[in-house]
Amino acid sequence: MNLSDLLTGLKEKGLKLTPQRQQILRVLLAAEQPLSAKELGMLVNRRFPNVGLGTVYRTLDTLKQLGLVNETVFPGGGRRYELCREHRHHLVCLGCGRAVAFPFCPADCLAKIAAANPDFDVRGHSFAVFGYCGKCRKAQA
Amino acid sequence: MNLSDLLTGLKEKGLKLTPQRQQILRVLLAAEQPLSAKELGMLVNRRFPNVGLGTVYRTLDTLKQLGLVNETVFPGGGRRYELCREHRHHLVCLGCGRAVAFPFCPADCLAKIAAANPDFDVRGHSFAVFGYCGKCRKAQA
DNA sequence: TATTAATTGAAAAGAATTCTCATTTAGCAC
């Protein structure tokens, strides 16, 4: 997924291609891990110092609704955002906050749950693993 | 797990058995699903109108650290709390917010992840399934 | 180029959580 694909997508939905949105998308494309709204805002501000958090949140909402961006909630309640690439989950370090994506998905579990709850219309799931990365473990010791 | 077990546990850790804590534990014991701090506070206030949210948050922190209470993060960032009974996850309705516990756990997934990341000290995981319950689906239609 | 509806910036408002500090109290020793 590259920038022009994303922009074409936005255009097709009737959304304006503002420079702010383009920059937000560029930052998300370049990010190697999910970003908080604040982090995203600061990165956007490198080129567009006037873009406020309001715009960041609004844009993220829009992108979420289009299914282009995924929101993940980290322990403690922090919300982080990333482009929807392939389906993935994260291994999150409770020390430094860094997250590593992994492709394993508890599919069998989901199947069991769906089977056990036929009335329930499953729309999504969250899965994350927490602990301490090698660096943080050394730092603690 | 009953109230006196919990109280004994607190006492062993050197914590005071204040009436506020006892009431918080009673409410958590009676709860059939994870509660937000606000909900928990309101339920506690039925008998102890003066207990503020500060105390609720502090007590929840303490209980979390003792491993007696589990914090689950819901989509949108809402944090909810429940007593640690057997290990479980939740099926959460995005319409009414009600949560149903289920005992399935993505254990095989966790094993894969641990094997693939030997440097990482895994301490926990979160898993939740979202969608719409039967009632909310009917209400929508 | 003019028009219009969508978008934005800035600031205010709201919600959730944490912190502060003076006061109260549970648990313990006597």
Next chain:
DNA sequence: GTGCTAAATGAGAATTCTTTTCAATTAATA
């Protein structure tokens, strides 16, 4: 039972995160 002390509490202030408001700007279209 009384007194002591560290822990816990209440009330409110302070933070942090997110949403909303509204006037001004701007992308897209004719």
